Amino acid sequence: MKEHKQIKDWGLGLTGPTIIAGPCSAETPEQIEQICIEMKENNVIPSMFRAGIWKPRTRPGSFEGIGEEGLKWMEIVRHHLNIPITVEVGNAAHAEIALRNNVDVVWVGARTTVNPFAVQEIADALKGTDIPVMVKNPMNPDLDLWIGALERFHAVGLTKLAAIHRGFSDSYDKRFRNKPNWSMPMHLKRVWTGMEVINDPSHIVGKRDGILEISQKAMNFGLDGLMIETHHDPDKAWSDAKQQVTPARLKEILDAIDFKKPIESEQPSERLNDLRRAVDHMDDQLLDILQERFAVIDQIGAHKREHHLSVFQSDRWKDVMESRTQKGTSKNLSEKFMKELLYCIHEESVKRQEKQLREADPVKK
Incomplete structure (x- = not known):
């Protein structure tokens, strides 16, 4: 069994x-106990134990959690x-109840993250x-919503923060329940250096x-961990039965993953430096x-301004894109x-040419 990071180590790199x-x-005390027993039997002790207590459901009448x-x-x-x-x-109210009951860690769900007031x-x-x-x-x-939510917690003095990547709603891509859009967690890690991102497959x-x-894939992209729903009898689970695995299967999954070592954790080789x-x-x-290209673009913009030509030329753009x-x-x-x-280069080109036209137009100055 691979060594997993413990909660006390968060933020320490x-x-x-x-x-x-x-x-x-969480359905019954018997369910919780059986999951724990099977985790021990399969030698798969996670860093943390997750359990939904309150469940935000799309429609009323579904199981909405056992509560406190x-x-x-x-x-x-x-x-x-x-x-x-x-x-x-x-x-x-949930947060206050969790604190009273000595919960160690809380997470904010996707449906809540979209609401800055909540x-x-x-x-x-x-x-x-x-x-x-x-x-x-x-x-x-x-x-921005994701970062903004993290910033709200940071602003009140909470510094032990992490993000969870659980994918995004997409009604067109049927391969996923929530499309991963891997560029989003990557960008979050770029703009907030040191932020740990846990993947929720x-x-x-x-x-x-x-x-x-x-x-x-999450490990290949350098994310910092996994949140995997685990149930002793997934097919009889009261919610999200199709996506839960048994402790035995969890063990197989974790043993099969090639956990990548961050390059920053060791001295890069001379070959890598080269x-x-x-x-x-x-x-x-x-x-x-690019500098030379945009210098030519500026000359094109000056020509268009002098001859009263529009910035966007659809035939030219189509030819550039295709060729x-x-x-x-x-x-x-x-x-x-x-x-x-x-698209990025063209957008910048159009902005530069449009700026030339605007600066040359005394009405728009």
Whole structure:
């Protein structure tokens, strides 16, 4: 069994993935105990035990969680596994109840992250404590909402923060329950250096068969851990039965994952340093070429201004997109990458030319 990061190590930059496991919903004390027993039997003790106490459901009438009573059952987990407990809180009242019942870690769900008022109320309820808080990404791919929710907790003095990547709502891509959109957690880690991001493959794929694949991708991308819904009898679970795995299967998944070691955790080899220096040199060349290209674009803009031509020329744009994309794909660059790259360059070109026209127009000055 691989060593997993413990909650006390958060924010200290230690190596080892955080593994969070437990049922979608706490159903009965017998259920909680059986999961713990099977975790011990299979030698798969996670970093934290998760259990849904309050469940935000799309429509009324569904099981909406056992409520505060379920928090008392968490003593069963402490007795058997002696690991921290984490639950979802959806409002200030939940947060206060969780604190009264000595919950170790709370997380904010995707449906709550989209509501800054609810997030602020939870943050205010937790103010003055040092409880760790994990924030799931919002339902829609809005990075500012995700960052904003984390900032609200930071603003009230909570510093033990982490993010959970659980995918984004997408009614078109049927491969996932929630489309992973891997660029979002990557961008979060870029803009908030040191922020730990836990992947939730259960909610991304929505069925147990795909959990290993998504988990491995998360590790390949350098995310910091996994939250995997685990139940002793998943098919009879009261919520999200299709995406939960047994403790035995959890063991198989974790043993099959190739957990990647962060490069920052060890001294880079001289070979890696040489390759990075080569990339740095090529980046400098790319920037020089872009500078030259935009200098020509400025001349084109001046010509259009002088001859009263519109900035956007659709035929020219179509030709550039088709010819450059075709040339890029012939050089083993993906069509998606080429189109996104060309869109970025074209957008900047249009902005520069439009600025020239605006500055030359005395009415718009």
